[in-house]
Amino acid sequence: MHELSVTQHLLSVVLEHAEQAGAQRVTRIDLRIGALTGIVDESIQFYFDFVSRDTPAAGARLAFAHVPVRLRCRQCGAEFEPQERDWLCPDCSATGGEVVAGREFSVESIEVE
Ligand SMILES: [Zn+2]
Structure with missing residues (x-):
C-alpha cells in the first residue's frame, strides 16, 4: 500500500x-477518507x-471521517451506495457505474496552538 507516501x-x-x-x-487533524482508497486509519496514524x-x-491527534462509496448509474443516472460486492443499480439493475x-x-481542518 502507498500509505507512507500518502502520509508524507x-x-x-x-x-x-x-x-x-x-x-x-x-494538535489535531481532521481527515476525510473514501472507502475506495483502502487506507487504514491505524496505519496512517502509525x-x-x-x-x-x-x-x-508531532503528537497531533488524527480524526478520521469515512466517506462511503457512491456510484452514478451509467444507464439511468441514479446515484446509490453500492453493497459490499454487489454494484447493481437499485433502480434499473445495471452493473457498476x-x-x-x-x-x-x-485534510478537512487542523487545530493549532
Ligand atoms: Zn440505473
Missing part, C-alpha cells in the same frame, strides 16, 4: 497550513507518528 503528503499539507497560520504546534517526528505536527464519492483523501 498529508504532513506537508498540514505543515504548510500551520506555517501560514503562524502556529507553534499542530506512519504519521513516524514522519512527523521533529516537526510542529461512475464513482462519484469514495476516492477522496483530504
Whole structure:
C-alpha cells in the first residue's frame, strides 16, 4: 500500500497550513477518507507518528471521517451506495457505474496552538 507516501503528503499539507497560520504546534487533524482508497486509519496514524517526528505536527491527534462509496448509474443516472460486492443499480439493475464519492483523501481542518 502507498500509505507512507500518502502520509508524507498529508504532513506537508498540514505543515504548510500551520506555517501560514503562524502556529507553534499542530494538535489535531481532521481527515476525510473514501472507502475506495483502502487506507487504514491505524496505519496512517502509525506512519504519521513516524514522519512527523521533529516537526510542529508531532503528537497531533488524527480524526478520521469515512466517506462511503457512491456510484452514478451509467444507464439511468441514479446515484446509490453500492453493497459490499454487489454494484447493481437499485433502480434499473445495471452493473457498476461512475464513482462519484469514495476516492477522496483530504485534510478537512487542523487545530493549532
Ligand atoms: Zn440505473
